[in-house]
Amino acid sequence: MTYRADPARYDSMQYRRSGKSGLKLPIISLGLWQNFGGTRDYPSAMEILGHAFDAGITHFDLANNYGPPAGSSEELFGTVLARDFRPYRDEMIVSTKAGYNMWPGPYGEFGSRKYVLASLDQSLGRMGLDYVDIFYSHRFDPDTPLEETMGALAHAVRSGKALYVGISSYPEKETREAYRILKEMGVATTIHQPSYSMLNRWIEDDKTMDACGELGIGMIAFSPLAQGVLSGKYNKGKTEGTRGGNPNGSLRASHIEPRVLAAVEALEPIAHARGQSMVQLALSWALRRPEMTSALVGVRTLEQLKDNLGVLNNLSLADDEIAAIDAATKGGLMDLHPRPSGWLR
Template identity: 85%
Template sequence: MTYRADPARYDSMQYRHSGRSGLKLPVISLGLWQNFGGTRDYPGAMEILGHAFDAGITHFDLANNYGPPAGSSEELFGQVMARDFRPYRDELIISTKAGYNMWPGPYGEFGSRKYLIASLDQSLKRMGLDYVDIFYSHRYDPNTPLEETVGALAQVVRQGKALYVGISSYPEAETREAHRILKQMGVATTIHQPSYSVLNRWIENDHTIDACGELGIGIIAFSPLAQGVLSGKYNSGAKEGTRAASSNTTLRASHVEPRVLEAVDKLGAIARARGQSMVQLALSWALRRKEMTSALVGVRTLDQLKDNLGVLNNLELSADEIAQIDEATKDGQMELHPSPKGWLR
């Protein structure tokens, strides 16, 4: 049966400008990192992606290495585009990235012009697209001049292969420098994608979030639920069906230390007092600052997606609630910082 989008798809979603650009993103965006690769069949993927679009989620976030295996998320999304989403291409924001290992040899990862442009060409082919809306440098490369890395971003904009460009997991100093160089090239740094959650506040601690606000760069947070920890599911000790049970997991021991899970328990009480799920409280917190454009969620099931979307019913946090959250999580911080070697991805 041919997919037809819900005519009411824009009625309840909220949209925010990405920094000082004209680009608007939904406050909840959908990432296809770990749950839309070779283990996901087409009907299961379309059930989630179709519901997301029907709910006003216009932004779908990918990367060259998303799967598993690497490349399979883009291939599956390409099938969705060809079969069901093609009539809605101009309503969609599709992003991809390059920076992590994709093929053997010295040109298969990091930030060289050769790798970034070759990778984007491969991504476009896998997705069956003429262009992506956003192309990111997925991680800072300390061994390639930043002028070369962001110069490649500027090049793909000029070639029409990407409408906007961004950076991911860049610390403050590198964020400022990337913005400066791109501005000299006449291209805006539209968006930054760092990890950010109530338990992982590195962009606050190193002032990356302040730099983005100052420079007019939007921010979309990945792992706003700390890879599912902030759903509370690990507090029960259950692993079946979670990332902890997967051989491909990037969940670290630091995510489920007793002090972290104790903080999650305290957050649960705050969520219940607000009439929210833990997930919805965590998303409300991640979106509370004016610098934040969107929160990027990853889901395995339709029910998880619906839970995430429930945040739209109560996004606002009072100053008192924020203080309660800070107190509840003060001893549960994970302090995960970006590293060129690759830490969360």
């Protein structure tokens, strides 16, 4: 059956402008980091992606290394575009990134012009696109001049292969410097994509969020649920089929240690009093700041997507609720400030 988008798809979603740009994003965006790789079949992928678009999620976030295996998320999304989403391409924001290891040798990762632009061409090929809407430097490269990396992003815009560019996981100092360099090249830093959640507040602590607000850079949070920890599932001992059950996965053991899970448990009565799931409380909190344009969610099932979308029913947080969240999470915070090698994504 040919997919036809719901005519009412824009009726309930909210959209926010990314910084000072003309680009608006849905407050909930869909990330294809770990759940849309080689093990995902087309029908189940389209069930989730189609429902997302029907609900007003216009932004689909990818990267060259998303899978597993690396590249497979872009390949799957490219198939969806070709089969079902092609008539709606101009209604969609498709983003991808370059920064992590993709091929052998000295030119297969980080921030050289050679790698960044070759990676973009490969991503466009996997997705069957002439351009992406947003192209990111996925992580700061301490060994490559920032002028070179930002120059590659500027070239992507000038060549028509990206409409907007952004940075991901850049600390405050590097964020300001990237902005300055791109501005001198006549290109805007439209968006910053950091990790951010109730348990992971590094962008507040090192003033990256304040810098983005000052400079007019939009922000989109990845891992607003702390990779599922804030859903409460790990408090119930559920690890099978989750990131917590994979010893080689991205969720570290320290992220589900007792002090963290105690903080999550203390959040449950706050969510209950608001009539929300834990997921919805976490998203409400991540979106509470005006600097935050959107929150990226990653889902395995349609039910999880629907739970995420339920946040639209109750977004506002009172001051006393924010204070209660701060008190509950005080002893369970994670240290995820990006180091020179970056946080693996």
